Amino acid sequence: MAIAKSKARHIQAIIYTGMGRMSLAESVKQTLKQQVAPDSKLVVAVSGGADSLALLHVLQTTRAETNIRIHAATLDHGLRGEASAADADFVAAVCQQWGIPVTRGTLRPNDLPAGVGVENAARIARYNFLAQTAQAVDASVIAVAHHADDQAETVLLHLIRGAGLQGISGMTVAAPVPGHPALTLLRPLLHVTRHEIEAYCAEQGLQPRQDHTNQDTALLRNRIRLETLPHLRQINPNVSDALNRLAAATALDFRYIEEQLKQAIADHLSITPTRVALERDRFGNLHPALQHHFIRWAAQQLDSPEVGYEHVVSAVAFILRGTTGQSLSLPGGLLLRLDYKTIDLQHADAPPVSEDIPLLPAGALVDVSIPGRIQLPDSAYVLEISAEPLEGAFQLSVPENATIQLRTRQQGDRFAPLGLSGHTQKVKKWMIDHKVRQALRDQVPMLTINGTIAAIIVENIVVISEKFAVRQPDQSIIYVRFTKNMLS
Template identity: 35%
Template sequence: MKLQDMVLQTIEEERLIGCGDTVVTAVSGGPDSVALLHVLWELSAKLQIKLAAAHVNHGFRGAESDAEEAYVRELAERLGLPCFAYKLNMPEELAAAGGNPQELAREKRYALLFQAAREVGAAKLALGHHAGDQAETVLMRVLRGTGVSGLAGIPVKRSAGGASAGSGEALQLVRPLLRISKNELIAYCEEQGLAPRTDSSNATRKYFRNQIRLDIIPYLKQWNPQLEEALLHLAETARADNAYLDAAAMRWFTENVRQSDGCCTLNRLQFQGADLALQRRIIKLILNYLFSDHPSLDFQLIEKVKQLALQRDKSSVQLDLGGSVRFRREYDQLVFQTVSLQASIAKSFRHAILEPSETETKQEIPETGGYFVTQLLTADVATHLHGLLENEAIFDWDQLLKPLALRSREPGDRMRIYGLNGSKKVKDMLIDAKVPPSRRDRLPILVDAGNNPIWIPGVKRSDAAAVTGQTLRAWKISYFY
């Protein structure tokens, strides 16, 4: 099969490029990217696409780098394509700022390639990574330690985020050559008389990837001459499996994780019932939801969170995850929350109860993020005693010591419990009811004129002002959060 047909097959199977797309191709001047630009140029009429070339001269190799830039400009002109060429002085920038040369060069390169895409309103940025690059990436990740997602290697396409000028759509990075070998690309360039340039830095063993390509892969081929093909097949299989598991984890996340600004909450027993293959992915999804630039979403961190969430011998535990996010387990509730949000939660509040009426009256409690509703009931009082929910209570209005208020808990709080003799510490009642520690200071307590607790929503009510057959006016209160 001709190289053009192989590339077209990948483009169609993976839906990399659509009819009418504007595509910027990153061209270094080497055989991979030169072959990519030429193949896309040959396919442009069939695909009905507009092409442009983009080149970044990092300035690392002096005259050699300049010669590559000149070659790319000449090739683009010969093909009748616009060319965006950018020149940097990376040695000077590194001397001033320091850092990892490869990483900094990569950041600068992609920033300029995205700029070129914006200038022409391109929907796609085509990159020349090939099968050999994919095999090297998979092997590097195996040696460093990876999961299924890492075995998937370089994605054939991914969103770069943001919108390209004039399109309103996110720019996509596409790699049509990932199933094609380096030798096939070199042969294509020779057939077409393209004479691409050779990057001399590819021969140095200074970089890990070069060591993989020059030493480790040739050594391993003693046991499997088709090693690169085997690694490529592994990546293809892992990519499909990874996509399936990611979709399953996202469904679970959507159905079971309660999300709010800076906070994710889920039930421990539900999490425990999720398949082991999903549990780590669910944790990663939560952390990615809370922040996109966590310093270390590695296996050890995710495994530590999973173990704390599932262990049976502790009802309450807390772990700082870095990046200003903290994990808490509170009985059967698992909470991932930003530290800044935790710090902003008020520790003390008090809200007076407004005079009730026969229509529902709503009052906000900003400190808890909730609200309560009150209503005065004057007809068929007894019918309202049945079917009360945990967040509801009903009292004899005329027997209550007023004014009433809803406040946060205070040291020494005690309450006389309805149906029992004596009183009990509110602190002990909250523990017995397994109210998470983070909610105890935010759970409003209804108190009478003497500041005595008479109701804790979802926990207990006191024996004060019980509704009886002699009650003429009943007062109902409900709390929502």
């Protein structure tokens, strides 16, 4: 294991003030010692600018002390024409001179993800490239050159956009790689300032490349760096330090809230790759701060972009005031549904809920013979029917030569459950009255005899129709049971 992930965020929160103003090299070495296991391999993202060139140099020159192996990666986004290609050439030449293996990537315009803006698309493509490189060279950690001034800009950017605690916490020293959670993103320079990086480059005789797009104030981050922060420094010359301390303190608070949430919901939660479900009663008993945090946290479990504050407020109000069966669309293709017992946050295109109970695909219709044994489609369960007794089976009275079918509900279905003296009611209303979860209603198995519903099987409970109940021992009887095929 290359990194102690469970401790990474805590270390990030305390390390800023704990390091003081040690040298750049010492700062990087201490971060590596705290975060990375000996003999680990790091993929180092290098653009050729001062930040990444300084990072690559210090990692290379301290390898004997840190006992790590490095592999450089540089990506030509193709967004600056010849200049970006020249940057990649520069990185490749430096790596050859320093004896560092390097992977070079080139993007074509149609390689960028659509619909997310050029900046964000380039960022996604960059992380995908770095992740592919890491997997190819058998590395689990990717090192990037974000520094303390980047952190200050990030905190201000999130403040301007009205972010919550997580946004104000800024970047962490170690975090999962976006879109690739099995890999770790490491920021060894996060507590080093831009001035210290430039001084290091000068001391070591490094001549980094210049990206002139960093001066484009049409981009919000550049405007914050070139205009907003200089104004703030007139009020507080150490504003970058102050914003970094704010991020570290907020990260501790955020971590505490996250731990409290996980403890509060641990025994009341169900998670799959496409669905997060929490008991409604449990959600209602949470402190409002934890209710809000749950929405953000659940969305992150589904790999969705962070849900904004307005949507979080709407989602909480919807859960507390909504009624069973209602749903609310959220950004990132998410759907929030209210069931009888649970709050379900899921991908809008998620397949039907998979449960460890007998279920059928919606619209299924299967002919059944006596005796018969049928594997339920897309299920581990088997239906068995026999004229002879079966252990654990329920019984139905059946006319001779009856047509027996297994199916799901259909439009206009009616049912006469035992105890209503033969009176029928709509299956839809019966399911509502008996609190059958909405997500399961189209998958509930029903056994019909000559076209009439004889039994409904709901979460391993069998409800028999009055008409087909066994009342006399001399009636024609069939025995029916559902068993789980343990070999499936």
